[in-house]
Amino acid sequence: MSLQGRTLFITGASRGIGLAIALRAARDGANIAIAAKTETPHPKLPGTIFTAAEEIVAAGGKALPLTVDVRDEAQVKAAIERTVATFGGLDIVVNNASAVSRTPVADTDMRRFDLMHQVNTRGTFMVSKYAIPYLEKAANPHILMNSPPLDMQEKWFSGTTGYSIAKFGMSLVALGLAGELRDKGIAVNALWPRATIATAAIKNLLGGDRVMQMSRTPEIMADAAYAIFHSEVLNRLHIKRDAGYLRKLRLQAANDLTGS
Numbered sequence: 001m002s003l004q005g006r007t008l009f010i011t012g013a014s015r016g017i018g019l020a021i022a023l024r025a026a027r028d029g030a031n032i033a034i035a036a037k038t039e040t041p042h043p044k045l046p047g048t049i050f051t052a053a054e055e056i057v058a059a060g061g062k063a064l065p066l067t068v069d070v071r072d073e074a075q076v077k078a079a080i081e082r083t084v085a086t087f088g089g090l091d092i093v094v095n096n097a098s099a100v101s102r103t104p105v106a107d108t109d110m111r112r113f114d115l116m117h118q119v120n121t122r123g124t125f126m127v128s129k130y131a132i133p134y135l136e137k138a139a140n141p142h143i144l145m146n147s148p149p150l151d152m153q154e155k156w157f158s159g160t161t162g163y164s165i166a167k168f169g170m171s172l173v174a175l176g177l178a179g180e181l182r183d184k185g186i187a188v189n190a191l192w193p194r195a196t197i198a199t200a201a202i203k204n205l206l207g208g209d210r211v212m213q214m215s216r217t218p219e220i221m222a223d224a225a226y227a228i229f230h231s232e233v234l235n236r237l238h239i240k241r242d243a244g245y246l247r248k249l250r251l252q253a254a255n256d257l258t259g260s
Contacts, residue, residue: 001230004029007087009080011035011070011127012097015047017146020218021094021225022052026061033083035068035076035127036097062087070097070123080130090134092229095124095170096146102160113162120147121169128177135186142229143181145190146221147171189228193221 003025012018014036022032034056038048053063064086066079084090099119101112128143135141147170148156157164171190178188 002028003092003226003229005031006091007031007033007083007089008092008094009033009035009083009090009127009131010094010096011068011123013094014038014049014052015045017218017221018094018096019047019052019055020222021096022056022061023059024219024222024226025092025229026056026059026063029060029062031062031064031087032056033064033066033079033087035066035070035079037067037069039067070127071118073126076123076126077130080127080134084134089138090131091138091140092142092144093127093131093135094144094146094225095127095173097123098146098167098170100163102163104159105161108162116163116166117169120166121173124170124173128173132181132184132186136184140187140229141185142187142189143174143177144188144225144228145170145174146192147174147190148192149190150175187228191221191224191228 006025006028008022008025008030010018010022010032013022013032013034015038018036022034026032034049034052036049036052038045039050041048049065049067053065056063064083066082068075068079070076080090097119099112099116101108101116103112124145124147131143135143147167150168150171156168174188174190177186181188
């Protein structure tokens with residue numbers, strides 16, 4: 001199977017995991033809408049929507065760079081409408097954009113708390129909401145969240161409560177949508193790595209070069225997402241809880257592509 005000619009709308013696709021997913025799809029000849037905020041280079045963060053577009057085209061895909069703040073309802077609606085107008089439809093939505101502040105409650109600025117919930121939970125909810133009418137018309141449509149399994153243990157919240165609530169909120173959106181969209185034939189899944197992924201957020205916020213050297217590359221997430229978009233087993237609208245699942249997905253994808 002291939003993603004050739006299929007259209008993906010990926011939030012936060014100017015760098016990191018979002019860009020890696022975009023490039024994996026682009027190698028098949030997919031159409032990628034890059035929905036992100038960065039138009040001009042950032043001093044600490046690599047990439048813009050335009051540099052991402054160049055990479056996608058170089059990889060074999062078609063690119064549509066869109067300046068989108070997922071907190072802004074008008075921007076989200078307009079971006080999805082422009083994507084459909086440009087490419088003729090919408091097949092896959094990847095809710096990847098996230099704000100991060102891994103701090104305990106006492107040290108969390110309320111503006112950061114609000115930002116995380118507006119970007120992570122509300123942004124995911126809103127992008128999915130406005131994509132549904134177009135996904136209903138697609139063959140094998142998908143919504144994928146970059147968010148954790150709903151494992152309600154203290155260790156996943158203590159020290160990062162605000163951030164964890166916002167990320168778990170994305171997974172709750174996935175869980176609810178899986179039930180709401182099952183009869184419409186739209187697959188809804190969530191993907192989360194076991195180990196840290198080497199992204200700008202990890203380098204700048206969570207430990208610098210030492211943690212980056214210990215982390216997996218974003219391509220492992222891209223391979224797993226690619227497998228989800230293809231696998232019939234994963235097209236049953238259940239949240240897929242990644243607890244060591246990434247390696248299995250990569251092997252499954254490799255077997256599917258080689259026919260072994």
